[in-house]
Amino acid sequence: MANKRTPAASENDRLYGRALAVIRMRQGIPQQRAAERLGVTTQAWQNYEAGLRKSIFTVDGLSRLATALDVDPGLIEQVKGLLKEGVSEAWMSDGAQPLPTSGSEGKVVFFSRRAEPEVPPAEELAPVYGAVFAGKPGAIAFTPDRPDDWKPVHPNQRGYRDPFYLQVHGDSLSPRFEPGELAPAVRGVWPTRGQVCIIETHDGAMLLKYYERRDAQSVWVRELQPEPREFGVHLADIRAVHAVVGGAVS
Template sequence: MARFDPKAAEELARLAAALADLRRRQGLSQAEAGAAVGMTSQAWGLYEAGRRPGLFRPDVQARLTGALDLTPEDLRLALARVGGEPDRAPATGGVEAQGRTFTAAAPPTLRRLQLDDDRLAPWAVSGVVIEYAPGRWPRRDQGCVVETADGRLMVRLYDGADADVVRLRGGAGLTEVETLRRADLRGVHAVVARIDP
């Protein structure tokens, strides 16, 4: 079996740490992330531990980030966050392929909000700070921040939407679906992380 040179091993470790960072920010366990792509939590853990060199392959990156409802570009942004950004000027026009690496556009603007109720329980309860991405639409059963036309912010679980309405639910034990007219909303934004104290 061929051995990695130290530089490749270091690059793999940074890429693995970025994958772990993305998973945690999405609020998923290794088992949940692995199940989304048909692998065990142990198999997913090998990628996060840097013990699978396949993590360099674009198809593997697409598969793993897809399980997190993200893209390989998000992995590149996470790589920059965990200290793996190569020494070069930042890109100004998007993402440009350069072999195995990507030069990323500016990271998305994230906002924080402290919860004042338990509507995202058991994932997050009153007093916990969440991070949300303005402009990123949530997937079903994902937490979201709803901005109403009058400027109020509500935190709910996204249930679905059609052309006229958005359907939301509370957290565990709260099964009633709340329907809001799209005309009464400024935006629906996906919750992407829980900031633990």
């Protein structure tokens, strides 16, 4: 009886598999743990990363894979697109590096944390939108249609399409962010584990917290004050999640 040969992966499936590997390494998750979260064997996960299981790369399958990696499903598509454009897989696998984005002319724009930060030209400004009152969600205001001010783009915001600042009013992330300081963020970019993020809710509230993980029901975050605690924000209440990409700005 002839041996069955494993069909070769298509280019599209290989890109999905490589994107999975990049995100898993960025998250610092071993293959075995990712497989356990998904409820499959380590060999099955290895086949996913090799692009050999086309059936997993569906809308539902990608959502399950993203949950196992604690990321938004859109990140898989984002990384897949960057790989297709020729962005280095090894470079993106480093969780200390912010992911590049495509510029307005279709060119990939990079920012390396190892590079000397550039001083942005005077015309490169980011809007200050409302305020983040980290300790009292009910009092947080977000005013994207009425910028309160404009500030020079933070070096870590360069290369992103929608940089903005939010003013910190609470102390739940003290000493990382103190009241009165500005948090430099980028709209719609999903954070990695341990990164500060801003959660925008449907009722206009904003939360400034450390991102921990995401499951099928909630996004789990952490605060430092008045005492360290972790809690979940239900996905149905979330309008958007934005990554904070730099330290406090006065």
